[in-house]
Amino acid sequence: MVTTKKNVFGCAANFLRGKKCVFCGSFKVSKTARGYARCRNKTCGRQKSLKRVRTEIAIVQGFYQQQPAYRLSHDLGFDYQTITRVYQKLREAIYHVAELEGGKLNGEVEMDESYFGGRRKGKRGRGAKGKNIVFGLLERDGKVYTRVVEHVSKEELMAVIRKKTRKGSVYGVSKYHFPMYLKEVEYRFNHRKDNLFKLFINIYFGYVSH
16 A cells, blocks of 8 residues: 555654654653653653754654755755764664564575675776675565675675575575665665654654663
C-alpha cells in the first residue's frame, strides 16, 4: 500500500503542537511558560524546547526527503552546522538500529561486492587504491545486508556469509562516514514499505537523545 504524504508527515503533528512527548510518545504533556513541552509521564519526565523540536523535525523531514544539508540550509534558513549535526546523529543511530535488526537472511541469498571512491585515474576495481569495498547480501524478495570490508579474501567474505545467513541458504554469486551512509541505504531499502519518516522520528528522538 502506498503511503500518502499526509499520512507520512501526520505523525509529527502532535509533536509540533507540544501535545505528545518526543522521547516516550506519551500524550501527558504540558507546555511551560518558557515554551517547553514537558512530559508528565512518571517514567520519562523530560522536557524540550518546542522551538528546537520544530527545528529538528523539519531537519529530519529533509533527511527523509534526502535533501542535501546545504540545500536544506538555504531553503529553511537553518544553520548548516546544525543540520549536519542532526544528519550525523541520525545516521549513527540508523547504523546501530540496522545492525540490531539484521538477524539472519534465509532462502535464496545473492551476494556481490562493489567498490566506491578512490582515485579515478589508474587501476580500477580490486586493485584501485583508496576504495571502499562493500560486500552485500540480498535475500530474494526480502531484506538486504551490507558491510564495508577491508579485503575481499575468501575467509573474510565467508565469515560475513556464515554470520548473516541461515544454514541451507543458496548463494548466487553474481572510510569513516561511508559505512553509515551505506547502512542508511540498507535501512531505507528494508523499510521501503513502512512510514520511513515516522521511523526516523522515533530513531532520532528515542535513540539518540537518551
